[in-house]
Amino acid sequence: MATLSTVPPLVFATSTSRPFPPHQTHRNKPTTTTTNSLKNCKTIDELKLFHHSLAKQGLDNDVSAITKLVARSCELGTRESLTFARKLFDFSHGSRFMYNSLIRGYASSGLCEEALLLFLRMMIDGVSPDKYTFPFGLSACAKRRAARDGVQIHGLVVKMDYAKDLFVQNSLVHFYSECGELVCARKVFDEMPLRNVVSWTSMICGYGRRGYAKEAVDLFFEMMSSEDVRPNSVTMVCVISACAKLEDLEICEKVYAFVSSSGVEVNDVMVSALVDMYMKCNDNDTAKQLFQQYGARNLDLCNAMASNYVRQGLTKEALSVLSVMMDSGVKPDRISMLSAIASCSVLKNVLLGKSCHGYVLRNGFESWDNVCNALIDMYMKCQKQETAFKIFDWMLNKTVVTWNTIVAGYIENGDVDAAWETFRTMPEKNIVSWNTMIGGLVQESLFEEAIEVFRSMQSQEGVDAEGVTVMSIASACGHLGALDLAKWIYYYVEKKGIQLDVRLGTSLVDMFSRCGDPETAMSIFDSLANRDVSAWTAAIRAMALSGNAEQAIELFDEMIEQGLKPDGVVFVGALTACSHGGLVQQGKEIFESMQKVHGVCPEEVHYGCMVDLLGRAGLLEEAMQLIKSMPLEPNDVIWNSLLGACRVQGNVEMAAYAAEKIQVLAPERTGSYVLLSNVYASAGRWNDMAKVRLSMKEKGLRKPPGTSLIQIRGKTHEFTSGDESHPEMPKIEAMLDEISELGHVPDLSNVLMDVDEQEKRFMLSRHSEKLAMAFGLISSNKGTTVRIVKNLRVCSDCHSFAKLVSKMYNREIILRDNNRFHFISQGKCSCNDLW
Template sequence: MLGLASDKYVQASLVNVYAKVGSVQFARKVFDAMDERDLICWSSLLTGYVQAGLAMDALGLFREMQLNGVKPDGVVLVGLLLACGVLGALDLGRWVHAYAGKNGLGSDVYLSNALIDMYAKCGSLERAQEVFMAMGEKDLFSWSSMIAGYAIHGLGAKAVGAFWSMVGNGVRPDEVCFISVLAACSHAGLVEEGQRCFEIMVSDYGIEPKVEHYGCMVDLLGRAGLLQEAMAMIHSMPMKPNAIIWRSLLNSCRLHGNIELGKWVLKQLPKFGPESGSAQILMTKMYATAEKWGEIPSIGCGKPAKTPGCSVIELDGEIHEFLMGDKVHPMSEKIYEKLDQVMRELRNVGYVPSVSEVMFDIEEEEKVGAVGVHSEKLAIAFGLLETPEGMAIRIVKNLRVCSDCHFATKLISKVFRREIVMRDKNRFHHFRDGSCSCMDFW
């Protein structure tokens, strides 16, 4: 109306505002319509993509920046590192690290924190530690990132040790930091340490536990088999437990075969509507493991919707994405041939597919076929095809790895003499010589 829509300053402001409020599609439209784009515009849109969870779009935008000869600054590099962490794009993350060093940005505390986060999420915990130790100034986020890195790699004792070192260095933990250390204790079965941290959060730091903290404690107690104590923790909560807490307890019931308590927990889920679908899946797994398919109860939410399994692998800076059973990759024919060869060799060493977690009412032979083409198996086959012998294969999966793929990957690491680093929805798994760093506790 005022003829300002084409003004470059107005356009730049619109890109920034739209990106900050999550309207990245509108931000992109304004961005594409601009005749001139400064670094702030590129940075705003890239950061907006990252904050919206669109990591692939963020990487694509960065490639456009390079083609347009735009030199990134520290803000762009931090956003890029966050995207690399989401996708497990270690090669690109290493490039960013090297670029920052060459351009005098390596001492920036925000960039160093982003590097710690990126390396930890990409499975290179040693590099994360190196960056952390080299920092002259460490703030709360530095410590929290390192603690969270130890947590997702299942190194609970190191996470707790880092927490106490942080406190000893006079850095005051916040509620997010306590979530990280409690999650670390949960992943590693450190019950006493977790209880101690939960206590001092209230007594020493005056932080009122939120539902996320209670959720970590319920998971910690439940995973350790202390189901009654987990129930007592839920009853002590000043707020109503959410679906995540009930699903956590239900998963613990599955792990420890407590079907009766699991049935009671399942009844608490209908009030959460569609969110209860994954709880129905957990309950079905519990009954399937106990070979009681005919007794599976229903919570009346209809057939649970399953999120498609997706696994991502980076090769030479390019991201390759695989869905369960898909054949859209240009190398699909070779990938399936390689997967067939892998499965044959695994059967020679005693591998038998586990179909207890397959949630479909189909014949046994079809169930075997379903688990045989899970996305992580396709990604591993691609990695075996396209990487040199002895090179580690790194995979990021959006869901929790199933028991069959976990067992198969342990065997692959031994038979093919490969280290396989897999990040699933909950944590990292480092497969080496037939064993996994999680000690089958995930």
């Protein structure tokens, strides 16, 4: 190693204890010594000492020396060095070069307002900007997205005749792209007579960063084919990051093949971008290969891997990447900590989370608001709200993300009221705030409220929804079965030009099928490109729910033909279709094929479907055999299927057996008691029925009240069994009386109360679906369809009541219960009276 005495100028880079070797105080060679020494100044203290020595030499008024010192201070780019440079600048006669140095320093260290103010002062001072000033100024505007300032500078560029300068043009392209004005950027780009690699890179990057990944990649290939310009590593990084956003492995591989063959130098930044690209395409193997090849000691590369692992939900892998990195002696930075804290949040590992918090504090990362937000998120998700709020209160610059984190945290813990209160009072909202709140309400089954919030988002705040927003709202709408709203949502998506990708499309298919409009559901499904298994499942479910079992099975076969690998969920759809349609043979075949052909292990729910299928077809013994032969322990869902089948088939003994099993496995499940008492009632075994009722009472179980929903002119009306509070009640009662005079014979076995016959008749006539039906008849136009959604299974009396109504009033009635749809018209129901 060189000693201090042999290489004097190095003294500033390595030590501040002996700032100046004695021979440099000689006045005869000031310029060379200053230039050489300045280049080696790497801290503000060294610069100040340097200035001190200039003063000693009487050189502190030397314009050339001070200019160079200012330039070097600006290059360092720290707040302190910039302040120091500014002081020197203010004391001296600012040359154009000095202005440029400072504007550049401000811009590159993020003090963009300062940069622009100085730009302005420069002109006021009568120093005209030159071809160097414009790129610096535009760069500041780009960073701050200061569109207005940038446009003014553009005007100045034209006026002062700098518009032909290549560097200025490149800066304009960059500025316009960063501000999202891609049309303007492209205009400048297109009008350039000569373009260099930076011009192309700026344009490509502009497209990529503003969400036009496809255009970015296309432009790259255009550059390759049409121009005499070769890409460099910066160009490649831009293209690679655009590919990452495309999530299209084929294009990624094409680009990677290019990288390997082009001879472009592969640097650290590029490897990070490549790893990120492969992981965004979920090709972790290739990413790991690159990781091995280029070294795990690269902090940025590890950060890219960790953050992607977190995104994929592989939190353990994320933590392991970081710990391997630490083992090799690389210290995690604040970006590493974001992944580490997020992992703790997902894993609900508050212990590790706390130690991350400690590391954050020891390294001063707590001044970064995104680190604090991650910590708040972690503590909220780990149910340490007090700690979360301590950080929240301590934070000086809370952003909208901070507030959103709190709202999401409350929702995660099921505290909708607190979430709402925070949401209502937070100082600023963005689309994520709305999505969080709406999604939370849907998650808590507060569908009406979710739709209400969605409405006020548009009407009062004028905020446009995103695909994610619509997916939540579609789910709420599907639960409510509100077809008019569903149609409006679909219209909204088209009108606002919201991209109808597979995920959104699937949720719309589901929505329409749950609203009893299978035709629209299928037309949306047909229009979808790149259908995945979930999309097919939604379509199959739509057909199954509406009683089109054959079509559902056709869809299932078509999906297999197209080479998609079925999962457990799609088998539920297919088997449900068979069950509802009475397709016993197909159902058996599909069930058999699950394991043998497709390698999908049947779960409880699939056995439940089979029990249901066999039971409905009257094959109760076979269903029982299947249960006994199960490799899994039969759960309450399976016994409930059997119980349901027993009710339909009137098998009292087996029903009692199944109900007994359920009461052991899931004592809180009220439905089984109700079903069993139904079975007894139908068989006329009133004593047994009374026993069931009594045991329910003893256990403090109550049948949840039947509730039916109906939408009339956009408003949801809710009817609860026996509830007479609806304002139109007199008219509804008159309607009910009118119908009963048409010859409806009540089936009193549906009343599970121990009351006299007259009382039973009355209670039966006040079932929620009857109230809703009567209300539907009186408040909608003749001939229109009446759509009702019920929370429980429809009772047999209401079912025959609906059939009568459909015939006598010439109305289609679409009744959705908690199990399936009943499309009722002209006295017939799509369920063939089996449900």
